[in-house]
Amino acid sequence: MRPIHVIFLCGYFRFIPEAIRVVNGPVSVTEGGSANLSCRLTETDEDLEQVTWQKRTRGIPENHNFLVILPPRDVRNINGLGNRARFIGNLTMKTGSIQILNVSLHDEGVYTCIFTVFPSGPHQAETRLTVHGRPVVTVTPAAPLVVGGESGVLATCIAANGRPAAGVSWRTDQLDGPTEIQNNATQNPNGTTTVRSYLLVTPTRSMNGREVQCVVNHTALEHEEIVPYRISLHYVTRGYYGGLIAAIFVLFFTLILLSFYTWKTVLQRRNPRRSRSHQEDVHMQEQQQEEQEEESQEQESQFNPLPQQSQLHPSPHHAGAGL
Structure with a gap:
């Protein structure tokens, strides 16, 4: 009978740690708000030695401690959140809840609450914190x-x-x-x-x-x-189209004139000798025309000579004879 009694006692002591559990749940919060992460140890009368909070985020994917609470109420912030994380639980009631202030998108991740009790040791549970960004x-x-x-x-x-x-x-x-x-x-x-x-x-x-x-x-x-x-829409009238067409026509005509002037200037710059020879030809033609006009005037003077002086003024000899 005694061996059976020992087996029974061993089974009894194994049952207590298996019944201990940590109660929590997922949390959602809007960026800039406050997040309350609940954590409670149930089904045990063992002595609580400490509560530890860990987290892993997208920026730091490995679990790391950021808050430790020691009885009766010694709160130690480590590795990061500082004064934004505060303890709002009650160790006497075996609640290790915390509050995170001014939550940012970087705070989103998985948070682990760990109760360390004697003699069974640590018991833990994870809480997922979701942060919503307001558009x-x-x-x-x-x-x-x-x-x-x-x-x-x-x-x-x-x-x-x-x-x-x-x-x-x-x-x-x-x-x-x-x-x-x-x-x-x-x-x-x-x-x-x-x-x-x-x-x-x-x-x-x-x-x-x-x-x-x-x-x-x-x-x-x-x-x-x-x-x-x-809604604000634009209207287009016929007068608008007429003015637009006239403006396009004027612009097109101006471009043609500018193109012709540019083309002419380029030709003159490319052929300066030809331009000079043309000017010399014009000058020679003008000189030849002037010479021809002078020759024609001389010929006219030869065919129409002036009256002789004897015909215009009778000599004294002839005048006396008449007398």
Whole structure:
């Protein structure tokens, strides 16, 4: 009977450590908020010697201690979080809960709570901390569309730096014509996502002045975020086209004149001798013409001589004879 009693006692003492457990759960928090990480030891009356918190993140994937609590309430911050991590538990009640202030995206990861009790030793459990990044929402107008023109991008809604990616949509109830929405997402180096949503329309006169709305949904937002946008379109009249055509014609004619002048100048620079010989030929022709005119004047003077002096003035001899 005594050997059976010993076996029973050994089984009894093995049962107690197996019943000890650490109770916790996953935690989600928005960037900039506070995260409460709960940790509680149950099913034991053993003496608590210390509580240790470890973490591993994307930046540091190995487990490392960052907080140690010793009875009765000696809190020691090590390796990193400093005053952002504080103890909010009660060692008498065997709760080792902590609070992390001003949580950032770098704090996301797995946190391990370790209770060290005597005589059974350490007991631990892991808690996953998820950090949500609130997106920054803006609506950017595209280049103004022209009424009667082709379809194009009317506006772009941007939900930047969200974690996880935000859901973006458009409300276009006030528009009569067809619309199209194109979304794309860009992964940022810090683990956030930027979503761009393009609203495409075929511009009509009835759209001008109407309102569309960008709607963003995200886990970090208590309610969907709505950003309105007032449509502003451009109009083109016939007078505009007429003035445009006239301006194009004037520009074209001016370019032709400039091209002709440039071409002529280039030719003159390339053939200076030819230009000079041409000028000399013109000069010689002018001299020859002047010589011909002088010769013609001399010939005319020979054929039409001036009257002789005897005919114009009678001599005294003849005058006396008459007397």
